[in-house]
Amino acid sequence: MITFDNAGKRFGNLDAVKDFSITIKDGEILGLLGPNGAGKTTLMLMMGTVYRPTSGTISVNGYDVVKQPNEVRKLIGIAFQDPRVDGILSASDVLNWHLKMTTLFDKVERRRRVEDVLKSLDLWEARKKRTWLMSGGMKKKVEDAKILVQRPSIAVFDEPTAFLDVPSRLLVWKMIRQLRDEGSTVIVATNMMDEAERLSERVAIVNKGRLVASETPEQLKGTVKGGEVLELTLNDGSEFKADLLREFPEVHDVKQQDNKIMVFLNSGTLLLPKIVDTLSTRGFKIESVRLKEVSLEDVFLTYTGQRLE
Amino acid sequence: MSNTRLIPLIIERDVRVLFSDAFLVAIMFANFAIDLFVTAATFGRLVTGQGANYFLFIAPGSNLITAMVAAFQSGRDVWREKYIKDLTSYLLTLPVQRPVLAFSRVLGGVVRSVIATFPGTLVICYLYGILFTPKVFVAYLVVGLFSLGIVGLSMAVSAFSSSIEMWVTIRSVIQLYLSFLSTLFYSVSVFPSFLAPIVSSNPMTWAIQAFRQLSPISFAQVPAGDSLGSILILAGPSLAFAMLGTICYIWYSKL
Numbered sequence: 001m002i003t004f005d006n007a008g009k010r011f012g013n014l015d016a017v018k019d020f021s022i023t024i025k026d027g028e029i030l031g032l033l034g035p036n037g038a039g040k041t042t043l044m045l046m047m048g049t050v051y052r053p054t055s056g057t058i059s060v061n062g063y064d065v066v067k068q069p070n071e072v073r074k075l076i077g078i079a080f081q082d083p084r085v086d087g088i089l090s091a092s093d094v095l096n097w098h099l100k101m102t103t104l105f106d107k108v109e110r111r112r113r114v115e116d117v118l119k120s121l122d123l124w125e126a127r128k129k130r131t132w133l134m135s136g137g138m139k140k141k142v143e144d145a146k147i148l149v150q151r152p153s154i155a156v157f158d159e160p161t162a163f164l165d166v167p168s169r170l171l172v173w174k175m176i177r178q179l180r181d182e183g184s185t186v187i188v189a190t191n192m193m194d195e196a197e198r199l200s201e202r203v204a205i206v207n208k209g210r211l212v213a214s215e216t217p218e219q220l221k222g223t224v225k226g227g228e229v230l231e232l233t234l235n236d237g238s239e240f241k242a243d244l245l246r247e248f249p250e251v252h253d254v255k256q257q258d259n260k261i262m263v264f265l266n267s268g269t270l271l272l273p274k275i276v277d278t279l280s281t282r283g284f285k286i287e288s289v290r291l292k293e294v295s296l297e298d299v300f301l302t303y304t305g306q307r308l309e
Numbered sequence: 310m311s312n313t314r315l316i317p318l319i320i321e322r323d324v325r326v327l328f329s330d331a332f333l334v335a336i337m338f339a340n341f342a343i344d345l346f347v348t349a350a351t352f353g354r355l356v357t358g359q360g361a362n363y364f365l366f367i368a369p370g371s372n373l374i375t376a377m378v379a380a381f382q383s384g385r386d387v388w389r390e391k392y393i394k395d396l397t398s399y400l401l402t403l404p405v406q407r408p409v410l411a412f413s414r415v416l417g418g419v420v421r422s423v424i425a426t427f428p429g430t431l432v433i434c435y436l437y438g439i440l441f442t443p444k445v446f447v448a449y450l451v452v453g454l455f456s457l458g459i460v461g462l463s464m465a466v467s468a469f470s471s472s473i474e475m476w477v478t479i480r481s482v483i484q485l486y487l488s489f490l491s492t493l494f495y496s497v498s499v500f501p502s503f504l505a506p507i508v509s510s511n512p513m514t515w516a517i518q519a520f521r522q523l524s525p526i527s528f529a530q531v532p533a534g535d536s537l538g539s540i541l542i543l544a545g546p547s548l549a550f551a552m553l554g555t556i557c558y559i560w561y562s563k564l
Contacts, residue, residue: 048402070312073404084399086322088329097325100318101403130329 001026002047002154002185006056008209009042016042017209020056024187029180031200032189033300039209040189041081044156047187048078060154077102077152081159081189083143087132091123091142094131098146113149120175121145121168136163141172148175155179158189173199193296203296207304220299226252226264227294227302230272234259235285244282245275259287268293312409319410323417326386327379328424338428341375345432365436366528369520370493372429373455373513377487379425380456381480383418384463387558388476391467397562411558415551418460423453437524444523447536451523454540455516458547459487461554468561487513512550515543 002024009017017039024030032040045051046058049069057064063071085094095114099105105113118124121141131139140163147155157176161169176199180186190196196203197217204214213220221227234240242254245263250271253264265271268291279286300306328334348371353364390396400410423430434440434448462483470476490504491513500508508514519539521528 050398050401078402084396086326088326
């Protein structure tokens with residue numbers, strides 16, 4: 001379990017992270033969602049004992065990151081946003097050395113793990129290529145591979161799919177989920193909505209160094225009042241009265257434009273049959289129905305007042 | 310996980326980074342051999358009156374200059390790791406104590422220097438006629454001890470250099486001091502008296518003297534005796550600089 005208790009990091013006059021408190025449970029995938037400069041990387045580097053918090057405390061499996069940094073480092077592996085690899089070395093050398101430094105595996109096990117991961121990430125053919133000769137996407141995969149071969153108790157990925165094409169992104173997500181299934185706690189910092197939504201069991205929204213919200217993606221969406229929009233087109237809307245739908249507690253607002261009715265509501269999927277039924281029993285003929293669900297972007301906009309992408 | 314187990318791994322990485330290209334290593338060794346040959350052909354015949362072949366007089370210094378250049382490369386790598394490649398933050402996440410990491414980096418630099426000068430030391434030992442005696446190990450000890458101090462110094466320079474230009478300038482000043490204010494080319498008696506204390510306190514002076522004292526050939530101006538005294542004197546600044554480099558690396562790595 002990882003606990004941030006009012007953790008803060010100050011650089012000169014700038015609070016990169018301030019009063020940040022969260023508990024990350026064992027075996028969960030937590031998405032840290034925030035724009036560039038929100039403090040996500042600082043949070044991860046504090047947890048990884050690279051930065052010392054200037055206020056508050058951070059503990060990893062009971063070890064304080066300031067008082068017991070060596071114990072913490074044994075538990076954590078961080079894949080950085082920008083690949084941190086020696087360009088002169090090959091992917092195979094980079095991974096092998098990382099494993100030697102972080103684990104006690106023998107040569108056979110190291111070779112097996114490196115081969116498995118490089119093959120999975122479609123890097124096997126390029127395993128002897130110097131990393132500085134690789135494309136941005138390949139380098140990024142090598143960076144992710146360091147943690148995928150290590151399989152630490154706590155795996156931290158900073159923008160794990162930046163520079164990657166769509167098939168590679170899906171593959172990395174799958175491998176991160178496998179890592180969690182094998183018992184690792186996973187933290188993924190991202191500014192990509194779909195990554196946070198598809199990968200995380202819980203999303204922590206970070207803005208200007210502060211924790212704004214932390215829930216499952218569904219719970220976060222539920223906090224946006226009337227965030228979903230149900231668009232109904234009636235055959236004849238002249239007799240329609242908005243109060244008819246306002247009786248539902250999940251409905252927050254109803255607007256009409258000729259035959260088009262827009263219902264601002266929550267739990268739209270559950271409520272849709274009831275609304276259709278109500279309108280049908282009152283004699284309205286529905287020509288079309290369209291439900292726009294709340295996206296994580298709407299959630300982010302609600303909490304921070306800004307768009308992420 | 311024992312931290313001492315990790316020391317050779319950190320050294321291994323440093324060595325791999327410098328010697329990862331076999332072709333470059335071959336070029337480096339060939340270049341050194343050519344340098345040595347040209348120096349021998351030129352100075353051995355040009356300068357006389359030192360009581361022995363002048364080339365044999367300056368050859369250890371020539372070798373130590375190579376060690377010095379290789380040692381300074383370690384500081385440059387450390388600087389690049391922080392400002393160019395941002396590898397420092399990665400290294401700091403590895404499960405190794407900061408002092409162990411820092412000292413291992415210094416040791417890695419020493420190993421690199423000894424490897425870079427390996428053929429040169431061997432050739433000079435052959436020319437000195439000590440190749441098949443235990444003195445050959447002492448020769449490598451001298452190179453290693455000298456490199457230890459210079460690697461430490463180069464890491465300290467890295468800690469205080471905010472730009473590569475500043476780093477290069479400081480390195481050049483130190484290299485000039487080590488090369489020309491030492492007994493590399495001439496004996497201390499040639500220097501003006503006010504420079505004599507500076508020359509005598511130069512680690513290069515003691516490293517060269519220790520090396521020359523390994524030779525059965527007697528050089529004019531080189532005090533007789535075995536190398537032990539000179540090695541002990543060299544050990545002082547070398548260990549101090551290694552300590553300074555270690556402390557500076559720890560301080561400099563705090564992001």
